[in-house]
Amino acid sequence: MTGHSLLAVIGSSILALLFIAGIRVRKTRRREKVDAGDPFVTRKVQNGWESDGGGGPDVIVVGAGVAGSALAYTLGKDGRRVHIVERDLTEPDRIVGELLQPGGYLKLVELGLEDCVEEIDAQRVLGYALFKDGRNTKLAYPLEKFHSDVAGRSFHHGRFIQRMREKAASLPNVQLEQGTVTSLLEENGTVKGVVYKNKAGDEFKAFAPLTIVCDGCFSNLRKSLCSPKVDIPSSFVGLILENCQLPFPNHGHVILADPSPILFYPISSSEVRCLVDVPGQKVPSLANGEMASYLKTLVAPQLPEQLQDAFLKAIDKGNIRTMANRSMPAVPHPTPGALLMGDAFNMRHPLTGGGMTVALSDIAVLNNLLRPLRDLHDAPSLCKYLESFYTLRKPVASTINTLAGALYKVFSASPDQARNEMRQACFDYLSLGGVFSNGPVSLLSGLNPRPLSLVAHFFAVAIYGVGRLLLPFPSLKRMWIGARLISGASAIILPIIKAEGVRQMFFPVTVPAYYRTPPLN
Structure with a gap:
């Protein structure tokens, strides 16, 4: 009995060792397959989804800003598996992307994202007020034919983005991952996916039949997908006025000042964003006090009296931000397996607050084109078909x-x-x-x-x-x-x-x- 027991123990130990070795071999082979370029093996950081082989994503989205997050949710809602890679998933803090026009709000509704402007203290915007040489005029949006909810919205950009990301990540077939995309994977002129580094710095390859680049105005991937001709006509100097009552509540305010316009609009129930346009590519220095002097001596006297005290207090508080204003016409290079969207694709001067409206409209156009397709693997045919996107987007975008x-x-x-x-x-x-x-x-x-x-x-x-x-x-x-x-x-x-x-x-x-x-x- 003792001998039989000993043999059983030895046999069990050998079987256990063989089982463990087998698992390690399978894991090694899987890693080798990924390195060799097999479709998509990675982790689902938000929803616990893990896939490999034929279960990879239908679409890779680079960037989770307004365009990327909205696109991922829209495609995911239609049943597509989406892998979205964003460089930084913390709440962004920007001085633009804070005003959504009524047309953009209608696109949010169309895409099922209207609740993203709720619970962020967003303010309804009903029109504009223009000021020039002591005179003013109020311009209301023509909203009479629309539902009472339809209006512009203004908000903290970062809060809006986080709501969009949460909405996208709530879908089980959307994977949201923090990582930096370093390059597109190309083979014989067709984009097959991306190379990216995750938060820990490990490099991965992700593969999908369609890669959509939405990595913003500083895109490092756009050069292979379009002919970028970026113009910088001016810069915005941004401040936040606290507990300030605008002359026309729930309206954007445009001051036709010298040398260029000044904007005011609410971004919460207690804060008003001010954007001072400074022509050219050089702005006064923040470090040596030149900027504060410029704002106090040249800008403040041109403002309505009702805003001057709050404006001066905002300058003294010192939280002054600057950002170059970029414009770039859309000049795409149709490329099999890839598409550009958002500010990576097309920019305009932010004076009119139209950027998010264009991006959301583009997403609606693209989604309508992709909806009839269940298989995206025929990259050349898909590329030729999606050339219609560049024409169908024109009415909204070009206007x-x-x-x-x-x-x-x-x-x-x-x-x-x-x-x-x-x-x-x-x-x-x-x-x-x-x-x-x-x-x-x-x-x-x-x-x-x-x-x-x-x-x-x-x-x-x-x-x-x-x-x-x-x-x-x-x-x-x-x-x-x-x-x-x-x-x-x-x-x-x-x-x-x-x-x-x-x-x-x-x-x-x-x-x-x-x-x-x-x-x-």
Whole structure:
């Protein structure tokens, strides 16, 4: 009996050792398969989802900002497996991305994300107030035909982002992971996935049939997917005014100051964001007190009296931030297996607060294109089909982009008398009310994405300015200024339209990609 027991113990020990060795071999083989490029083996940090082999993601999303988070949730809600990699999952602290236009809110509703502006002390925005030389005019959003919930929203950017990330990560088929994507994985001109380092610094490869890059304005991946032509016309200097009552509650405020506009809007029930535009790429130094002096001596006297004390207190508090304002037209290189979205793809001057509206609209367009497709593995066919995305996005994107660039130039002071006449004409035109204010404000709000309407109103302002110059008695000098005004208006808007693409902007139905049909699965 003793011998049999001893043999049993020895046999059991050998079997246990063989079992453990087998497990180690299988684990080693799995790691080798990943290193060799097998599809997606990684950890689900939020929802406990782990997959390998054929169970990998359908889409990899790079970046979990507004575009990335909204895209991941939208695709995940449609049943797609999404792996989203974000460099930093802590709450961001930025001075832009705080104002969502009504058109953007409607897109949130369409995507099922409207609850992301709840429980963050977001403020309803009902329109704008313009101030110039002691005069002011209030411009309401044309919201009469919409549900009472529809309005703009303003909030702390970071709170909004965290709500979006939580919403995306709540889906069992969406994996949200902190990591830095260092490069795209390409094979024979097709993007197969990404290389990224996780929070611990370990390098991984993730594979999916479609990779969507949404890594923001500082994107290091966009160069292989588009022709980036980034312009920096100005910078914003940001402050927060505390316990300050705006002249027009629940409205954005635009001060047509010298040399360029100043913005105010609420971001919580007790805080007002102020953004001072400083033209050019150089701003006064924060370190040596030059910035504080600039704000106190040049900017503060141009503000409405009601805001001056709170503005000066904010300067003395010292929490002054700066950020370069970037614009970049969308010039994509259609690439099998990859797509650009958000600020990585297209930027405009943030004066009009249209960036998030464009991003959310783009997501809605893309999701509608992808919805009929269950299999995304035919990269060349999918790439050809998604060329229609670049045309279908144009009505919203080109309207908001063009308006942002044109308004910034019109609202900025100039030594040119004709440009200043255009600036005054714009203020007076909007002050007329009715169709003269409703039309431009509906364009600004993203509620009326019609490029032809934008061009019509822009040149109506120019003609209105010329008419004011020539009445009651025209003179050669006034006629010359009027001619320069029309010429200057053309010089402002035509280059922007050219960069957006005349054919795609005004005649999209003539573009072959407009009629692309889904590839057969």
